[in-house]
Amino acid sequence: xxxxxxxxxxxxxxxxxxxxxxxxxxxxxxxxxxxxxxxxxxxxxxxxxxxxxxxxxxxxxxxxxxxxxxxxxxxxxxxxxxxxxxxxxxxxxxxxxxxxxxxxxxxxxxxxxxxxxxxxxxxxxxxxxxxxxxxxxxxxxxxxxxxxxxxxxxxxxxxxxxxxxxxxxxxxxxxxxxxxxxxxxxxxxxxxxxxxxxxxxxxxxxxxxxxxxxxxxxxxxx
Amino acid sequence: xxxxxxxxxxxxxxxxxxxxxxxxxxxxxxxxxxxxxxxxxxxxxxxxxxxxxxxxxxxxxxxxxxxxxxxxxxxxxxxxxxxxxxxxxxxxxxxxxxxxxxxxxxxxxxxxxxxxxxxxxxxxxxxxxxxxxxxxxxxxxxxxxxxxxxxxxxxxxxxxxxxxxxxxxxxxxxxxxxxxxxxxxxxxxxxxxxxxxxxxxxxxxxxxxxxxxxxxxxxxxxxxxxxxxxxxxxxxxxxxxxxxxxxxxxxxxxxxxxxxxx
Numbered sequence: 001x002x003x004x005x006x007x008x009x010x011x012x013x014x015x016x017x018x019x020x021x022x023x024x025x026x027x028x029x030x031x032x033x034x035x036x037x038x039x040x041x042x043x044x045x046x047x048x049x050x051x052x053x054x055x056x057x058x059x060x061x062x063x064x065x066x067x068x069x070x071x072x073x074x075x076x077x078x079x080x081x082x083x084x085x086x087x088x089x090x091x092x093x094x095x096x097x098x099x100x101x102x103x104x105x106x107x108x109x110x111x112x113x114x115x116x117x118x119x120x121x122x123x124x125x126x127x128x129x130x131x132x133x134x135x136x137x138x139x140x141x142x143x144x145x146x147x148x149x150x151x152x153x154x155x156x157x158x159x160x161x162x163x164x165x166x167x168x169x170x171x172x173x174x175x176x177x178x179x180x181x182x183x184x185x186x187x188x189x190x191x192x193x194x195x196x197x198x199x200x201x202x203x204x205x206x207x208x209x210x211x212x213x214x215x216x217x218x219x220x221x222x
Numbered sequence: 223x224x225x226x227x228x229x230x231x232x233x234x235x236x237x238x239x240x241x242x243x244x245x246x247x248x249x250x251x252x253x254x255x256x257x258x259x260x261x262x263x264x265x266x267x268x269x270x271x272x273x274x275x276x277x278x279x280x281x282x283x284x285x286x287x288x289x290x291x292x293x294x295x296x297x298x299x300x301x302x303x304x305x306x307x308x309x310x311x312x313x314x315x316x317x318x319x320x321x322x323x324x325x326x327x328x329x330x331x332x333x334x335x336x337x338x339x340x341x342x343x344x345x346x347x348x349x350x351x352x353x354x355x356x357x358x359x360x361x362x363x364x365x366x367x368x369x370x371x372x373x374x375x376x377x378x379x380x381x382x383x384x385x386x387x388x389x390x391x392x393x394x395x396x397x398x399x400x401x402x403x404x405x406x407x408x409x410x411x412x413x414x415x416x417x418x419x420x421x422x423x424x425x426x427x428x429x430x431x432x433x434x435x436x437x438x439x440x441x442x443x444x445x446x447x448x449x450x451x452x453x454x455x456x457x458x459x460x461x462x463x464x465x466x467x468x469x470x471x472x473x474x475x476x477x478x479x480x481x482x483x484x
Binding site for chain 1: 250254259262263281282283284285293295296297298299399401402404405408424426427
C-alpha cells in the first residue's frame with residue numbers, strides 16, 4: 001500500500017470539499033429557489049463535467065495555466081507559480097470536475113424544502129441568515145452530506161485529469177489512482193491489487209452510505 | 223445538541239488526518255526528476271545507491287520521453303530529464319530550458335518479448351511472426367507509442383527494416399510508454415512485443431517471459447541522454463554526476479545498457 005499516495009488523495013479530497021461545500025450550498029440553493037435569465041445556460045455549464053471527457057478539461061487547464069502564455073504566464077511572473085504539475089493545480093481541476101456532484105444533490109435537497117416552511121419562518125421575523133442556518137441547512141443536511149461523500153469518493157477515483165494536469169509526481173500529484181497505474185507499469189501486481197481492492201471496498205461503502213442516507217431522509221419526510 | 227456532536231467528531235477527524243498527512247511534508251522537499259519508463263528499474267536501484275552513499279532522496283516521475291518533454295515545456299518542475307533518445311534533450315536545450323548540454327549516458331537495445339508459456343519461436347528475422355501474419359494468427363503485437371516513446375520509434379524502424387510494418391500495423395497494441403507495452407506482452411494480452419532490453423531484465427519480468435535481443439543494426443542508435451533543467455538544485459546536480467560514475471554505470475550495464483568508456 002502506497003500510504004503517501006493515499007494520504008495525498010485524502011488531502012486532495014478534503015481540500016476539494018473545503019471549497020465545494022460553500023460553492024455547492026450557494027449554487028444549489030440559488031438554482032433551487034430562483035428563476036432568472038440564463039438559468040438553463042448556467043445549469044448546463046455546471047453539469048458539463050458529468051459528460052465532458054477528462055482529457056478535454058485537462059487540455060484546457062493546461063492551455064490556460066501554461067506558464068508560456070496568457071494567464072499562466074502572468075501568474076508565473078507575479079507569484080512564481082502557476083496551476084499545473086502541482087497540488088494546487090489538482091485542487092482547481094478537482095473542484096471543477098466535482099461541481100455537478102456537489103451542486104446537483106444539494107439543489108435537490110433545497111428544492112424539497114416546502115416553500116411555506118421558509119415563508120413561515122420569514123414571517124416569524126427570522127432573518128434570511130437565520131432561516132438558512134436554523135431551517136434550511138438542517139432540512140437539506142442529508143443531501144449536503146451525500147453530495148460531500150460523493151465528491152470525496154469521486155476525487156479519490158479521479159485519474160485522467162490528475163495525470164494530465166498533475167503529471168505523475170510522487171508526494172505532489174501522485175494520488176492513489178495514479179499510484180495503482182504506476183505500480184502496474186512497474187509489474188508490482190501485489191501492491192496494485194491491494195490498492196485496487198481497498199478503493200473498490202471504499203467505493204462500495206460510499207455508495208451504500210449515500211443510498212442509506214437518502215432512504216432514511218425519505219422515510220422521515222413521509 | 224446533535225449537530226454539535228457531529229461538529230466535534232468532524233474536528234477530531236480533521237486533526238487525525240493532519241497527523242496522517244504530515245509525512246508528506248518531508249518527501250515533498252526532495253527534488254523531482256523525470257525519467258523515461260525504460261530506465262525505471264535500473265534507476266530505482268541507482269536512486270537507492272545514491273541515497274545510501276549521499277543520504278539524499280530524489281523523487282522520480284516516469285513516463286515516455288516525449289510526454290515528459292511536453293510536460294517540461296508546459297512548466298513541470300523537473301530538475302533533470304533522462305530521455306531514451308537524443309532528440310528530446312536536444313530540443314529542450316534549443317529552447318533554453320536546460321543547464322548546459324545533454325550527455326549520452328548509455329545506449330539502449332530492443333528485445334522481442336513474449337510470455338513464457340507461448341510456443342512462439344523468437345528469431346532475429348521475426349520469421350515466426352511473419353508466418354503468423356500470413357496465416358491470420360497474429361492477434362496483438364505490443365509496442366510503445368511511436369509518437370512520443372523512443373523505443374516505439376525504434377520498434378517501428380525494426381518492423382519497417384524487416385518489411386513487416388504494413389502487415390503488423392493492424393494488429394498493433396500501443397502502450398503509453400515502453401513499460402506498458404511490456405506489460406501487455408508479458409501478461410499475454412498481446413502475443414508478442416518489441417520493448418527495451420532494460421525493462422525485460424526487470425526481476426519481476428524475467429521469470430515470466432522469454433526474450434530475444436534484436437540486432438542494433440535494425441534501428442537507429444537508442445542514445446540514452448540526460449540533461450539538467452534550468453531549475454536544477456544541488457541534489458540533482460550531484461545525482462547527474464553520480465549517474466556517470468562507476469556504481470551507476472555498473473547498475474546500468476546489469477540492465478542491458480552499453481555504457482560509454484569512462
